[in-house]
Amino acid sequence: MLADGESISEIRRALRLDRKTVQRFARAESLDELLAKARNRGSLFDRFKPCLNERLDAGHTDAARLSEEITAMGYRGSDKTVRRYLHPFRATRPAQLLSIFSR
Template sequence: MLNLNPDTIARYANATTVEELLTARNQSSKLDPFKPYLDQRWNDGCIGAVQLTHEIRELGYHGTDRTVRRYLEPLRASGRAAINPWRRRSATWSPGLPGTPTT
């Protein structure tokens, strides 16, 4: 048995072109609402995935620390701070999550 997800099988069966299969689908993540908070905390110097997972769980996150770790990997690899595009537009912007620090 190939152990393929039925959704994957349906996607391949329903595709009319190869390009349709190669095009990345825009999928949301459980982490999406917390990314601005994670970026801010990364910029503040908190770079531990376990600690950050603990913090966003208090804000309602139900995913794993592995998901947070995968989000942080490119930041670690680049050696740069996380850049939040909203911070450039407004110095008073807040992520809007309960209990998050504001700038």
């Protein structure tokens, strides 16, 4: 589309993509370059996972409270990301408790 003379804004509107996404694709020299950057990019959430895991191990499963705690530590993401991360741990927790009490 760029080769056809369309601007970044025109491409963004036509493809319904964010401007930065279109710019990143337009500047890439190859598909490998795009994929390498995507693979090496870590999540902003990653640095808070050890803290959340520690709190989960201590029995704290309230997503809202845990979200508040990591926000105070500098987390800038959404509560929904925290809830999605915690969900599998919270789902297995009742089964773990039943196995402990059924011994």
